[in-house]
Amino acid sequence: MKILVPVKQVAVLDEDFELRDDGKDVDVDFLDYELNEWDDFAWEAALQLQEQHGDVIEIVPMTVGPEEASDSLLKCLGKGGERAIRVWHESLQDSDPAVIARVIAKVAQREQADMVFAGTLASDHGYSQTGVSVAAELNWAKAAVVSKVNISPNASCIQVNRELEGGLEESIEVQCPAVLTIQLGINEPRYASLRGIKQAKAKPIEVLSHTDLGLQDSDVGIAGSRSRVRRMVMPAKGQAELIEGSVVEQAARLADIVKQLRGGV
Amino acid sequence: MNSILVIAEQRRGELMPSSLECIGAAVELKSSNNSTVIVAIIAANASEFVSQLSLEGVDEVITIVSPVAHFQADFSEAAALSLINDRQPSLVLAPHSVDAWGYIPALATTGNYGIASDVFAIRYEDGNLIATRAAYAEKLHQELEFPSYATTVLTVRGNTFKVIEQSGNPVVSDFAAPAVDLRTKHIEYIEPEGGGEVDITQAELMLSIGRGIAEEDNVEQFAELADNMGFTLGCSRPIADNGWLPKYRQVGQSGKTVANCQVYIAMGISGSVQHMAGMKHVANIIAVNTDPEASIFSIARYGVVADIFDIAEELETHFE
Ligand SMILES: Cc1cc2nc3c(=O)[nH]c(=O)nc-3n(C[C@H](O)[C@H](O)[C@H](O)COP(=O)(O)OP(=O)(O)OC[C@H]3O[C@@H](n4cnc5c(N)ncnc54)[C@H](O)[C@@H]3O)c2cc1C
Numbered sequence: 001m002k003i004l005v006p007v008k009q010v011a012v013l014d015e016d017f018e019l020r021d022d023g024k025d026v027d028v029d030f031l032d033y034e035l036n037e038w039d040d041f042a043w044e045a046a047l048q049l050q051e052q053h054g055d056v057i058e059i060v061p062m063t064v065g066p067e068e069a070s071d072s073l074l075k076c077l078g079k080g081g082e083r084a085i086r087v088w089h090e091s092l093q094d095s096d097p098a099v100i101a102r103v104i105a106k107v108a109q110r111e112q113a114d115m116v117f118a119g120t121l122a123s124d125h126g127y128s129q130t131g132v133s134v135a136a137e138l139n140w141a142k143a144a145v146v147s148k149v150n151i152s153p154n155a156s157c158i159q160v161n162r163e164l165e166g167g168l169e170e171s172i173e174v175q176c177p178a179v180l181t182i183q184l185g186i187n188e189p190r191y192a193s194l195r196g197i198k199q200a201k202a203k204p205i206e207v208l209s210h211t212d213l214g215l216q217d218s219d220v221g222i223a224g225s226r227s228r229v230r231r232m233v234m235p236a237k238g239q240a241e242l243i244e245g246s247v248v249e250q251a252a253r254l255a256d257i258v259k260q261l262r263g264g265v
Numbered sequence: 266m267n268s269i270l271v272i273a274e275q276r277r278g279e280l281m282p283s284s285l286e287c288i289g290a291a292v293e294l295k296s297s298n299n300s301t302v303i304v305a306i307i308a309a310n311a312s313e314f315v316s317q318l319s320l321e322g323v324d325e326v327i328t329i330v331s332p333v334a335h336f337q338a339d340f341s342e343a344a345a346l347s348l349i350n351d352r353q354p355s356l357v358l359a360p361h362s363v364d365a366w367g368y369i370p371a372l373a374t375t376g377n378y379g380i381a382s383d384v385f386a387i388r389y390e391d392g393n394l395i396a397t398r399a400a401y402a403e404k405l406h407q408e409l410e411f412p413s414y415a416t417t418v419l420t421v422r423g424n425t426f427k428v429i430e431q432s433g434n435p436v437v438s439d440f441a442a443p444a445v446d447l448r449t450k451h452i453e454y455i456e457p458e459g460g461g462e463v464d465i466t467q468a469e470l471m472l473s474i475g476r477g478i479a480e481e482d483n484v485e486q487f488a489e490l491a492d493n494m495g496f497t498l499g500c501s502r503p504i505a506d507n508g509w510l511p512k513y514r515q516v517g518q519s520g521k522t523v524a525n526c527q528v529y530i531a532m533g534i535s536g537s538v539q540h541m542a543g544m545k546h547v548a549n550i551i552a553v554n555t556d557p558e559a560s561i562f563s564i565a566r567y568g569v570v571a572d573i574f575d576i577a578e579e580l581e582t583h584f585e
Contacts, residue, residue, distance in 0.1 A: 013401045015558060026401065098374060120366075125400050125407075126538065127382050129370040136371035141448035142338060144367035159452070164276070164363050167457030167512065167519055170335070175448040181366075185506035226373055226380045230395060230408040238563035240552070242570065250569050251579030254551065257567055258494060259583075261528045261549050265469045 001153045002058045003046045004113040006104045006134070007039035009065055009072040010124040024229045025094070035072040038119025042182035044189040045149055046117050047080045056153045060085065060111060064092060064103050070205055077200035078192030085111075089209040091217050096225035101133030103220070106213035108138060116179040120145050131181035141178040147186050267300035270354035272345055273318055274364055275308050276336065277454070280317050283360030283423045290387060290426040291358055292322030297389050303327060303352060305440070307344050309334045312439075321433040327440045335451040338368040344442035346376050349416055351440070356387075356394065361420035369420055378418050379411030383538065385422040398422075403536060403560035423542060461513040465499050469527045473499035473516055473544075477533015477554065477573050481509045487532065490577050493584040499523065501534045517543040532573040536561030 010033065017030035046059040061076035062085040063069045073084040087103050095103075108116055116138075118131030128144075135142035147169060148161035156176055161169045163183050174180075192200070210220045222228055243253050269291040273284035284306075291302045301324040306314045311328035318326045329344045331337070341364070349357060359365045361383045373380035379394075386397035393410055396419050400407045411417040465471065472491040478484060484504075491498040498514060505515040516523055518539040523529065529547040534540060536552070536559055544550070545564045552565040553573050562568045569576060 011401065013404050013558070015556070026405070097370070098380065101370075101374065123402060126402075128366045129380065129382055132367060132370040133374045136342075136374035142367065142371065143449060144338075145363050161455065162363065162367070163519055165518060166521070167515075169455040169457075171452040171455060173450040173452060178448075184502060226378065226414065227396075227409040227411055230410045232400065233397075233406045233408060235399075235404075235406050235563060238565060238568075240562050240565040240568035242568045247571055247575045247579055250571055251576050251583065254553075254567070254569060254576065255580055255583035257551065258528070258530070262470060262495065265527045 001056060001115070002060065002111060002113045003049065003115045003117055004104075004108050004111055005039070005043050005046050005059060005061045005076070005117045006130070007043065007061055007063050007072050007076060008036045008119070008122045009033045009063060009069040010036045010122050012124070019232055023231045025232060033068060033071070035075050036119050036122040038121060038123070038182060038184060039072075040189045041184055041186050042117040042119050043076045043079065044187045045182050047190070048187060049149070049151055050080065053153050060113070062086065062104070062107055064088065064095075064100050073205055074197075074200045075192065077203045078197040079190055081203070083203055084205045085208065086205055087208045087210065087213065089211070089220075091221045092210060094222050094225070094229070095220055096227050097127045097129040098133055098226040099220050099224045101130050102137055102215065102224065103210060103213065104130070104134045105137030106215060107208070108134065110213065114177050118179060118181050120181045120183045128181075131179050135179035138177070138179070141175045142180070143172060143174050143178065144181045145183045146180045147183045149180065149186070267298060268352055268354040269294060269298065269300050269302050269356045269358065270349065270352060271302065271304045272357065272359040273304055273306045273314065274360055274362060275306065275314060276364070278310070280314055281360060281362060282428075283362055283421070285320075285428040286423065286426040287358040287360055287421050288318070288320055288323060289428050290421055292320070292429060293426065294356070294387060294389070295322065298356070300355065301325065303354065304435075305329055305345075305348055307331050307341055315437055316432075319433055319435050319437075320429040321431040322429060323433050323435045325436045325438065327438055329440050329442050333447065333451065336364045336367070337447050337449060337451070338371070339445050339447050339449070340442065342368045342372050342375065343445040345372050347443050348440055349376060349378075353416070355416060357416060357418040359418065359420050361422050365420050369418055373418050376416065377414075378416045379414030380418045381409045381411075382420045383422050384419045385425045387419065399538065403538065403563070404558050422538065424545065458512055461511050463497060463513070465497055465514060465516065466521050466524050468497035468499075468523060469525055470494075470496040471499045471516075471523055471526050471528070472496040472530040472532065473501065473534060474504060474532050475501035475534030476503045478504070481507065483574075484509050486577060490581055490584070493581065496530065501540050516540060523547065531561050531565075532577070534561055535559050536564065
């Protein structure tokens with residue numbers, strides 16, 4: 001049984017940043033990258049299943065992104081798995097989640113994967129679309145915001161918990177093959193060992209383009225997207241009164257405010 | 266005639282309040298889009314929701330009877346797909362809820378629609394739909410457009426659009442959804458753990474800690490500070506997920522809404538949309554964060570750009 005785990009290298013804004021000339025995104029020079037937190041939980045869920053059931057379960061991380069995105073794959077491989085897949089071509093630039101899902105689905109088919117564990121959302125843009133779109137591309141069953149997984153290899157269905165609003169959960173049965181979107185807190189992601197990190201560098205990362213997967217230029221990038229960025233805008237500044245000064249002054253003022261507000265309650 | 270379709274949601278026999286906000290958004294838009302507003306409800310007992318959905322400005326309420334009592338992604342997707350095929354709305358609105366996350370993206374893929382999630386502003390410019398949502402951890406906003414799609418589906422952020430109070434007199438009809446293979450099956454609901462020693466929904470004064478506290482050992486210091494100040498201790502999700510504080514202290518979408526809170530001090534909390542869902546209504550929000558761009562400042566009344574440990578240490582001297 002093969003589990004494909006698509007991961008995203010999310011962008012974190014520098015404190016001061018500038019937009020690109022076309023105003024549609026941030027200039028990449030002002031972005032730092034890290035592995036999406038949700039995907040760390042998804043990869044851990046796959047690792048734990050493999051530990052439980054042994055080699056009957058194969059786990060493969062993949063990403064859609066340029067060379068630098070390999071860091072996220074290395075982070076996964078440092079903890080386990082034998083190989084990874086990275087898909088990129090410049091025409092994938094500015095793809096929306098629908099396009100990313102199309103690419104992931106093609107990889108799942110090529111790999112003959114039985115399950116896809118995606119993150120529930122990514123911390124940069126919070127789309128919460130990709131995993132469930134992958135399921136539609138593959139015509140598979142799906143469950144979003146999964147907080148518990150119970151799988152026996154090769155069973156025709158699995159049992160998972162969906163996390164609903166307000167801390168309520170729903171336990172459901174899902175037919176395989178399926179896409180699950182994994183929620184925070186489902187497990188405790190491990191840290192890679194130094195040895196693991198070293199070994200990861202020797203593990204193969206296969207690099208593919210969209211055309212290797214049978215997709216056309218018109219299927220990807222802006223052309224293939226279901227939404228198009230018109231422009232990025234700075235949100236209106238909040239109304240917050242900034243409390244300035246030294247820490248001693250800030251704390252004193254804060255204490256005054258708290259005492260005054262507390263009196264009113 | 267052009268139409269806007271709202272897909273309302275229910276859970277365990279209760280209409281999800283976010284559905285009413287979607288109706289509010291649709292009715293606000295209908296004049297600029299010169300369209301009718303259709304509200305569909307998918308439920309085993311769909312007809313029971315008709316009166317709640319019959320609000321002023323709604324032209325038609327459509328009931329879709331589900332073969333199962335609980336949300337089921339395949340059925341919702343197939344029902345929405347065939348209704349959209351039938352009515353050809355240019356815009357479809359659904360709450361940005363966990364259930365919607367479970368099928369709306371698939372609906373857009375299968376139906377070949379435009380899509381955007383977690384949208385908090387919607388407008389038309391020269392007849393073109395423009396939706397605004399957040400980007401980069403809420404620090405920027407992106408305006409999206411959907412050229413070449415006859416139908417676009419948007420999931421709508423909660424607590425953004427006004428609910429309509431007046432009732433209306435819409436046409437009511439029933440829509441028969443196609444039978445589909447249901448690939449998931451409800452087993453049971455699992456209730457959240459009990460309230461524990463405090464009920465934060467009752468608290469008027471709260472001090473909440475987030476990932477900025479860095480380590481479990483640091484929790485104690487903030488617990489003491491909150492105590493000395495007469496505040497109830499709350500937290501963001503990572504603190505509860507790590508087991509550093511019990512889940513019943515978690516504020517937010519998957520935790521609790523601090524409905525009675527008057528003063529909320531957020532320490533080392535970035536202000537994710539899911540955290541804000543539980544506290545952004547509070548009148549007096551005080552945020553302490555080292556990152557001046559943290560989105561929590563956008564809803565705060567007072568902001569302190571500083572290290573929470575420095576501030577906490579100093580604050581202690583004022584509340585002994
Ligand atoms: C379906 C779903 C439901 C969710 N439900 C909830 C929920 O109910 N509640 C919830 O909180 N989250 C929820 N989340 C998670 C949410 O998306 C965020 O991951 C979470 O809120 C982040 O918590 P945080 O702000 O503490 O951490 P971070 O986002 O990591 O922010 C930490 C902040 O601390 C600041 N900081 C760090 N060190 C210091 C210091 N020394 N001094 C001052 N500031 C410092 C940083 O600048 C940063 O702004 C949910 C997510 C999903 C997908």
